[in-house]
Amino acid sequence: MIDIKEWLPEFEVSAETDTELQEYFLLTPELEKIINSKYWLLLGRKGTGKTAIYKYLEKSNPSTINSNIVVSLNFKDYPWPAHKLYKESIAGELSAYQKSWRFLFFVKLISRLVEVKENNSESLSKELKWAKKYIEKVFGNPDPSIMEVLFSKLARIKKLAGPGMELDETSFNVGEVSFDDVADNKELQSTLRSNAFTLLSFFETIFKNNVGDKKFLIILDQLDENWLNGEIDEYSKVLINLINVCRNIGIDDTLKKNLKVIPFLRTDIYETLRFNDKNKLYQDSAIVLAWDNDSLDTMFLERVKKYKPEEVELELNKKCDSLFEASYVRQGTPPFKYITRRSFFRPRDVIIYFNNIRKKHTPNKTGLYTTTELYDAAVDASVSVYNEIIDEWSNQFPDIEKLFSVLQIIQVETFTYSEFENKYKLEFPDATEGNLRKHINFLFDNSIIGQKKQGRWEYLSSLPNLKMNIEKPFRTHQSLKYRLQLTESRPGQNDE
Numbered sequence: 001m002i003d004i005k006e007w008l009p010e011f012e013v014s015a016e017t018d019t020e021l022q023e024y025f026l027l028t029p030e031l032e033k034i035i036n037s038k039y040w041l042l043l044g045r046k047g048t049g050k051t052a053i054y055k056y057l058e059k060s061n062p063s064t065i066n067s068n069i070v071v072s073l074n075f076k077d078y079p080w081p082a083h084k085l086y087k088e089s090i091a092g093e094l095s096a097y098q099k100s101w102r103f104l105f106f107v108k109l110i111s112r113l114v115e116v117k118e119n120n121s122e123s124l125s126k127e128l129k130w131a132k133k134y135i136e137k138v139f140g141n142p143d144p145s146i147m148e149v150l151f152s153k154l155a156r157i158k159k160l161a162g163p164g165m166e167l168d169e170t171s172f173n174v175g176e177v178s179f180d181d182v183a184d185n186k187e188l189q190s191t192l193r194s195n196a197f198t199l200l201s202f203f204e205t206i207f208k209n210n211v212g213d214k215k216f217l218i219i220l221d222q223l224d225e226n227w228l229n230g231e232i233d234e235y236s237k238v239l240i241n242l243i244n245v246c247r248n249i250g251i252d253d254t255l256k257k258n259l260k261v262i263p264f265l266r267t268d269i270y271e272t273l274r275f276n277d278k279n280k281l282y283q284d285s286a287i288v289l290a291w292d293n294d295s296l297d298t299m300f301l302e303r304v305k306k307y308k309p310e311e312v313e314l315e316l317n318k319k320c321d322s323l324f325e326a327s328y329v330r331q332g333t334p335p336f337k338y339i340t341r342r343s344f345f346r347p348r349d350v351i352i353y354f355n356n357i358r359k360k361h362t363p364n365k366t367g368l369y370t371t372t373e374l375y376d377a378a379v380d381a382s383v384s385v386y387n388e389i390i391d392e393w394s395n396q397f398p399d400i401e402k403l404f405s406v407l408q409i410i411q412v413e414t415f416t417y418s419e420f421e422n423k424y425k426l427e428f429p430d431a432t433e434g435n436l437r438k439h440i441n442f443l444f445d446n447s448i449i450g451q452k453k454q455g456r457w458e459y460l461s462s463l464p465n466l467k468m469n470i471e472k473p474f475r476t477h478q479s480l481k482y483r484l485q486l487t488e489s490r491p492g493q494n495d496e
Contacts, residue, residue, distance in 0.1 A: 001367035004323060007309050010355045013348055014051075028295070031056065033287045034217075035066045040250050040260050041243070041281070043267045044289030045461075046224075046392040047348035050264040053289075054221040068217040068260075069116055071108050073146060076222040082150055083238045085182050085189050086196070096193065097241035098248075100150070103196045105218055105245075105261060106203040107149045111135055111142060113211060127206045130163045134199070137172040152176050154199070155192035163202055211258045218261040224269055232272075232396065239265070240275045247281060268446070269396070290464070291345045297336050299347055300354065312367075325368045335374055342378060342385075342479045344447050344461040349385060349479070356380045382482035389448070402427045403439055407449075407476050408484045417470040444468045449476055 031053055033039045044050045057065065058072040086100035114132045117124055124132065136142055139152045156174035182188045223239065246261040267288070291299075297319045304323065308314060314322040321327060324335040333341070343349030356377035357369050364370065386404070393400040409423050417440070424436055431439075443449045450459035451468065457475050458466050476486060 001365075002309060002312050003363045003367045004369060005358060005361050005363065007312065008304065008307055008323070008358070010358055011303060011351050013351055013355070028053070028289075030287050030289050034262055035068060038250070039285055039287045040246055040262050041270075041286045042262055042264045042289065043270055043286050044264075045267050045344070045346065047344070047346040047388060048289040048291065049347050050266075050289060051221055052347070054219055054264055057217070057219055065217075066215070068215050069112060071105075071112050071216060071218045073104070073108065073218065073220045074222055075146070075220065078146060079179055080235050080238065081183070082147075082179055084234065085179075086193055097238055098245050099197050099200060101242050101245045102204065103200040104146065104149050106200055106207055107135065107139070107144065108218070109207050109216055109259070110203050111144065112216065113207065113214070115143065116214065125210055127163050128210055130165075131203060131206050138199075140176070147179075150196075151179060151182060151192070154195045155182050155188040157191070157195055160195055160198050160202075163206060208254055208258075214258060216259050218259070219264065220262065221264045223263060224266045236273055239263075239269070240273055243273070243275070243281070247285065250285065272396075291347065293337055293340045293345075296340055296343075296345065296347065296350050300336075300350055323369055324371070324374065325364075325366050326371050329371050329374060335369075335371075338374060341462075342381065344385070344459075344477075344479065346461075348388070349381075352384045353377060353381045356384075379482045382479055385479040386483040389446075393446075397442065399428075399439065403443060403448075404480075404484065407443075407480070408486070410476075411486065413478075413481060413486045413488055414473050414475045416473055420474065440470075440474075441468065444474075447477060448480065449474045451475070 028049070030042065034042065034053070034057070042050060042053070054072065054074075057068075057070050060070065062069050083097055083100050086096045110128075110131045114124065114128055114135075117128070132142070135144065138154060138157070139148045141148055144152065153172060153174050153176055155177045157171050159171060161171075177188060182192055220242075223242075242263055246263060249255050249259055249261055270282075270286075301316070301319045304314075304320065305316070316322055318327070320336040321334045327334065329335055329338050339350060339353045343353065357373050359380070360373040360376045361369055390400060390404075406420065406423050406427050409426065410419060420440060421436060424431065424439070428435060428439075440449075444451075445460060447459035447461035450457055450462075450466065451472050451474055452458070453463060453466060459477055460466050476484065480486070
């Protein structure tokens with residue numbers, strides 16, 4: 001039998017670098033909701049597949065996603081203080097933030113509408129011809145980037161001619177400006193806002209007049225990248241107003257048939273935002289990315305089926321368990337379930353674990369992974385999960401590393417609230433009882449620690465309705481055991 005290492009490759013962990021994503025991406029119920037329902041807010045923890053869905057939609061032909069024409073906006077490395085430059089003391093910062101989002105959306109929409117019509121050999125109306133010329137003159141690009149939209153020449157143009165007016169070429173003979181230029185100059189800021197919001201009014205009207213029966217889907221990813229801890233309050237205002245704009249578009253009778261805007265947002269960031277009707281919006285409009293053992297098994301099986309040679313025989317009715325020699329491992333657990341119990345039920349965790357099994361694998365008679373390789377891979381997988389959590393929280397919750405230190409000096413997986421409190425005070429000597437409760441809740445809410453439910457250790461990632469009880473023992477997640485160098489229990493300690 002051909003050895004598994006010869007045909008099943010090491011997989012890319014990041015959706016941005018996975019060039020074959022389209023070929024084995026699982027059509028999740030969440031993707032179906034994005035395409036065919038009223039829902040417009042995608043929430044998920046880091047690593048649950050938000051960017052995978054984003055990349056799938058970005059590359060999809062409209063015919064395969066209910067005729068939606070996708071406009072993708074990626075905010076990686078985006079200077080978030082840029083939105084602050086649109087703040088108006090007279091109209092109020094909320095109005096200015098919302099206008100800045102709408103301005104970005106409608107410039108990109110007009111640009112894409114013109115492109116689609118020209119590719120389909122459709123004639124452009126007088127309004128669209130005017131808009132096309134303005135986009136090329138002001139932004140220097142028929143499909144301007146986010147930064148080109150927000151700055152370019154807009155801050156230097158003294159007068160904008162409305163639709164139907166002849167363009168004054170001399171108005172565009174001005175230099176572009178950078179973010180730093182505008183940030184240091186109040187006059188440029190004023191001109192930028194005035195011109196942007198005037199152009200917004202023109203472009204929004206033109207879009208409505210010319211979109212016809214076409215449907216557009218704006219998707220926004222990596223809205224959580226490069227946030228600095230000290231500026232989260234300001235970014236929260238920007239995000240709250242983004243959400244309000246998306247909601248307003250979703251209920252606007254003049255837009256909702258032709259446009260839906262989907263922010264891809266981390267669940268934990270959404271939970272920190274404070275605005276009216278937040279819970280109602282969550283119930284009515286949110287799509288939450290959630291995985292379980294079966295859906296993860298199906299997801300990885302798609303990759304297996306893509307690469308499996310015809311001559312390799314696997315019991316695919318057993319899904320990913322067919323990749324292992326043994327049908328059951330410790331405590332009668334199927335191999336794939338052994339992996340997911342050491343994950344946060346995220347595709348990324350599963351892919352990393354399989355990559356580590358592959359690294360441990362040596363050829364054998366069966367050509368399959370062994371139980372020993374499954375166990376040995378847990379050590380490196382534990383380090384990867386730890387690093388993922390640090391990466392996930394270092395900006396928003398800088399105390400995360402000190403909290404891991406608390407868990408490490410406890411030394412055992414299972415502990416009581418009082419044991420946590422004693423070790424916590426070593427790392428946080430000035431902390432109050434309120435700080436302690438806040439921190440242990442953080443660990444519980446993010447599945448770093450869990451508790452028993454009906455005789456089984458569970459975490460919010462595996463049992464979303466799990467409630468914390470400080471009277472009962474806690475347990476650090478098994479995925480972190482090796483990285484934190486924890487033992488199961490102290491001699492004489494009751495783990496029940």
